[in-house]
Amino acid sequence: MKKTFKIYAVIFIVVMLILALLEVNKKETTSWRKNFDINEKSPFGLFVFSNEAKDLFKNNLRKIEKAPYEYYNQREKDPHNIIVIAKELDKESWKKILDQVSGGSDAMIIMSRVPKNVSDSIGFHSSDISFAEQNVLKLTDKKYQNDFIQLDKFPSGRGFSYIKPKVEVLGKTVEKDNTDQANFIKINFGKGTIYVHSEPLFLTNYYLLKPGNIKYAQDVFSYLPDRETLWFVENDTKVSRFFMRFVLSNPALKYAWWVFLGGLILFIFFNAKRKQRIVPVLEPLRNTSVDFVKSIGNLYLQEGDFHDMMAKKAQYFLNKIRIDLLIDTQNLDEEFAKKLHLKTGKTMEMIHEAIELIRKGQDPYANVMKEDLTRMNNLLDEILK
Template identity: 60%
Template sequence: MNKTFKIYAVIFIIILIVMGMFEMNKKPVLDWRKNFNTEKKTPFGLYVFDQESNGLFHQKLEKARVSPYEYYSKKEQKKPHNILIIQKEIDDVSWEFLMNEVYNGSDVMLFSNKIPKKIGDSLGFKTGILSFEDNYYLQLTDKKLVNNRLFIDKLPDNYGFSYIQKDMEILGKSLYKSSKNKTSTQANFIKINFGDGHFYFHSEPLVLTNYYLLNSKNRYLESVLSYLPDRETVWFVETDAPLSMSSMRFILSNPPLQYAWYLLLFGLIVFVIFNAKRKQRIVPITEPLKNTSVDFIRSIGNLYLQEGDFHEMMAKKAQYFLSKIRMDLLIDTQNLDEQFINKLHLKTGKKIELIKEAVELIKKGQNPYASVMKEDLIRMNKLLDDILK
């Protein structure tokens, strides 16, 4: 180990120690992103709800990590059941399967502020941002449950139902207080009868997140879920790629280790670059490959000439000539008739007698039973070269 490398190593270790000390004193930043992930313990993850879900649904819950289309297309007709969806993108084909299940007696409860416009139009409602207040209450309309309301004070979406048909039932509302101390309400939880089943749409999925479940002092969520019958429930969970348990994932998931890893890679790259400049070998000069195509053709021609196979040489020459006529002059060479001779005469300007003689020799070369002499080959070669000039 030379002296320069020791100096680099010492500097690198000192930098790591300093960065580690800064990271140890650094306060963790709380992640307020609305991820709705069952594995996240951040404020707007679904970890708490996921842990408590079996109890909320009386041990009759099935978690499906596939789309409704994949789930129902592989199963026989299920008896009526509950379907739970939380802020999940649903494709059009899956919606058709869900609507079919509801029509046959199942109930769907959807918590989302991203209800597709196509679904709203088909069922008869519209959604949108109904207010820009920083906070509001969620309250159920049932008099027995009116006290079980929830205060939304962190990053509300203010979504609700701007229009619903008269035959739809409003189960919950958002209560807003304006700057003038006036209270206004907007529907955020509705029930729609569809066939033998029902759709329940709730426009505020934050009610299921860790922050609001842990800070709630009443049973608002339990009251909302109580509208579903006590029976089997299928929860279509948002699917994520399986997490790797490798040591690299552990390093990258911890910011101090992550910075140390990147710094290590950067140091190695700098070290390799400086050492490569000092120890790079001389690149040998290599001669470019020679084009031996002409030599190859000459060798093949001499081989045919030595064998005395004039017939095969005439056939090859004729094949090459006709290919050039097709590519350069755009003349069809399938039938070597009078029409072909006239077109070749017009495009080349050569005497028609020479072209006729050349065509006869071409046909002779193409005929495997024709008797060919050396003079025929020489004459055809001269004529074809003259025509192509």
């Protein structure tokens, strides 16, 4: 090896060590950008609400990743609920939503800035009503008077400065030094109803994870009737199709990627003129993993210890449920069965049978047969598909 190559190799190693030390000592920063993204776990993303929305709407919720204009052009819909949360829509999509409401649907619009041409046609004007750093969101209905949310991080301060006489005020922004301002209104439009809330922050991760705040969100959506609900969500297909999106979005992986590319370029540059040595022919090492697994399986079959195999299969299954589906497996009760049913789509009969077999495998005094092991293995594998 030439002396020059050794020098560059040492420089490369030193640079890598410096970058590693800088990354280890780097402080994590929190992004407070109001992205309202259903996949974002940052404070102002909608990850928590997206995961809990199905239970909130009793499994009648569907997330639509198309624009309303495109979606309604492809099909006719009976009266239903429509939800739009901090999503920018084109004029044709707004027109489609208003047409659906006129025909008997109900729309819940939760966004700080509704386009002026839309708000004018509905019957209100929105504007900045406050620049305070904190305020409280309350509902006007007496049965909800104990449910409220205190906004202590970057409230939008948006509300309704003008409301037509027939528009009903359902919620307001309360501040210490200002008069109360409307932030949640109801408008009868044709055969349907439009609800407009000017502060989408109450649905973000930061506020929903605070104790008691979920009740306010439940109260707001309780105005919608119990029927099919369509939630039009953001869909950035250009970004999602880029295979390096995850690597470049993570600072540590991004630095590692650039260091790898730099090292690869240096390696190619300094070894471009090297002559290829004769490569000796070596027999590849035999992979004995499969043989080992077969030997262990045969050993269990010879011993006939079906109970131990059921216990291990149950332990593996519950661990997969905790990690992949984020379901607590401490109590295998009806609540556990319901959550597993919602997240896997399997029938309740199949899940109840699987739970009984798991309990049997965990019971050290249970009488276990080979048929029990076979049935349990088939059931658990089917649920995890």
